[in-house]
Amino acid sequence: MKPKLILGIIAIVGFTSLLMYNFGESISTYTTFDVAAEHGSAHVPGTWDNTKEYGFSKESRQFTFYMKDEAGNSRKVVYPKAKPNNFEQADRLVVIGEMKGNIFYADEMLMKCPSKYNDANPGEFTKASES
């Protein structure tokens, strides 16, 4: 084999493996609060726990609420932005951030809002900051 070809193959293999490694690292999995507590950044899907208090604090400029994850555990979530306008209507939430103690600090939040006609459109996720 020609040395150039070998060099080329090494370059391709090197590039691909580095790319795939990095890709794998930058992907996380949708998980629960309990699992998130053991990791750094996590995506936790769930629903708003409307039995507990929630609201935007004008003093700390944070929005706090309780969310029930898919395992059914309810945890306090702190979101450092205004309460999304459609928060009450969202039927699914995904909070992205990290767990500290018993509180989840979300940097980003996605919301899935139901549409007017359930038959027509299953609804889609929007970034909480976009609504």
Next chain:
Amino acid sequence: MLGTLGKILISASFLAALLSSLLFFFAAYRDDSTYLKAGNWLFGLKASLLIIASGILVFLIFEHQFQYYYVFNYTSMDLDPKYLWSAFYGGQEGSFMLWIIFSSFFGFGLMKWTRNPYKGPVLFFLALTQVFLLSMVLGWDVGLFKLGASPFRTLAEAMPNAPILQSNPDFIPQDGQGLNDLLKSPWMMIHPPILFVGFSMMTIPFCFAMAALWKQKYNEWVGPALPWTLGANVAMLTAIFLGGYWAYVTLSFGGFWAWDPVENASLVPWLFGTAGIHTMIIQRKSSIAQKSSILFAILAYMAVVYETFLTRSGVLSDSSVHSFVDLGLYNQLLAFMLVISGVGLGMFFWRYKELPSPKKESKILSREFMTFAGAIFLLLLGLVIILGTSSPIIGTLFAERPTPPEISFYNDWSMPIVMIMALLTVIGQFLFWKKHDAESLASALINPLLVTSVLTITSVIFGDVRNLYYMVYLFTGFFAVVGNGWIVIRLAKQKPMLIGGALTHVGFGVLLIGILASSAYNSPLLDAETKNFNAAVERGEVKDEQGFTVSQKVNILQFNLNEPLILNDEYVVTYVGYSLEDQNRPGQQTYKLKFEPLDGGAPFYLNPEVYPMLSSSTADNIQWAVDPDVKTGWLSDIYLYVSGSSYVDQRNKQIERRKKQEMQNVAAPDTAASEEEDNIPEQQTIEFGIGQTVEVGGFKIRFVNYTQADSLSLPSNTTIGVRAEVELMHPASGQIHTLEPLFAVYTDEGKSYIYSPPVSIPKYGLSFQFTKINPQENNIELTILGLQEEYEEEWIVVTAEKKPFISVVWAGTFLLMIGFSVSIFRHWGRERKKNA
């Protein structure tokens, strides 16, 4: 009736496309021009039938025929006529039709201009794509599965399970759901057509490449394919730009690019097409790189189809902010993608052995090598983006339920790639126009390098750049601008028609600088207090109630009405109120923020909006959308949106209260009556005399005077009948409403009754009753229903950002467009001469 006709027309169009592709196949196979002629006619018939069908759809939309699902789902009575047009391609089905129509027009062009032996096979492959696209809008029920989704479906066909349609199959709604409010933008009107022009044009190099493989003529095809590829490129770039600009001014993610799958999917075909342009240019010049030109032409179209699959099959619905809903086309789209990839790559590898290989390898310092390297890096960038975008599929290798990759994945990989590309553009352009060895190249580049260094150092100093990586990046960007600018100036003096390529590369450099400057130096506008707080967070000094260290900075501001804040020591900003819209979008609030520059510049206003999404809101479920406002400047933009307000807060609370009440009433209908008293909305009475003003619940109410009551409005046997002229002022919006509630006393069978009908103002949810006159105190009593018990001050929460050099991003994009367009003229002009 018309719907059935439409379905028949589409079916006939599909059959015509199928037949024409067969005829083109035989024309290509047997080199027979009679087949070709018949194929042309059928292709024309296909186009005409589909255009008539589209005309019917447009007619149904304009006639508001809501029994058709498409019309119902994307339009409404109150929709502006210009958006009725865009509703035609607002849904999947219509957008497929638009795509086919554009492809048909380009097909006519190909019939006229394509030379043999490519003509037959080119038209065959084009017709084949038409067959696939038309199958998406067929709506045939083929026993086991449905073939396509017809735009002429009736409601009953589209939603067989809807209760109202089960009880009454002939139900026709009074009004449609309306176009998504976010799409009601002039930018979104022209974005899809331009994108589909791009998609249609990108089909053509694919057809030529396949024709070349079929006819084993590997060189001549690039001549005619190149202008089409360039055209596709300009169209797609324009569409991407429009999409980015729309996202910037209507969505609130605060930028022109968010690495959203839909955005990525539009970028990849463009990158592959651009790679193809590079190899086609060296193939034309030096008769090498036949393999890669063919491969890129195939890949670019594959990427178009892959994008179509990703955005329309519903696989991205969890990860993308804006993708289409699955119409049940998943399998068909998958088949389309597999056939295009299979046929494309299959033909390529089948002919691979006999594809010409370069006799000798190119030197590294040659225009061939450099241009080729540019194409390879474009390919790499495209592959990285495809990988990231395909996370719902490929990500399953790494995680059970994969999330999209972090944004940093895209940034970390694309930055070094574009930096290398920036360097290559200059070296490539210098070598393109003159042969150089290492030494002569170095000496030719000394002056551009000097200028680049001066520019980089200047901007590092003035821009306070501390990050070494950014410095290198800036250097490469400036190098691309200066080096290619050098070539542009030199060429413009001699052969101005040839500047296209170099100008494009200048645009690329400008774009790189703009991207860095606008994103890395994007900063929130904050007041001193918030800044101090953030500084304390950075030092780790802030603890929350639980005793944890707060790590999240605050980037939002709260304004109370008429309480100015000083932002960034640059502006005094005051929230001066808002106005409510009753007409076009009832419930829309337009906020007014006054910016007074501290350096004495002229004050200006920003008017962000918050509105209920009409297409997806009901009385019990208002979905609010924000519309930012952008103050555009040469050096920096101010970007601002209202993310929360007392108005929206109260409206939501009202809805929650009403829902709770309804729930209680439903849950316990017997007790509902007894509880009703508790549930009576807050009632307040005020007493005031003529000329007096009372402040209550955030409103100012003034009793102006008594006015005469018209006898027609009074009951019979009235003894007293008088109206009170009352002014209701809403301080935040400055709006004044004049009301004239009636107070009357009438007798019936010897007894006196009071008649005081309520006057309601739905906008504020208030109603007024003139309930008493107190002659002794010389005042009157008003009873007001619906006032907030706990009245809050008017406040808004605002996200404001300063975005420097966004204009540079746009400038870079425009230069790219201009450069590509110049190249189209040059290459098209040459092809025309050949045809003549």
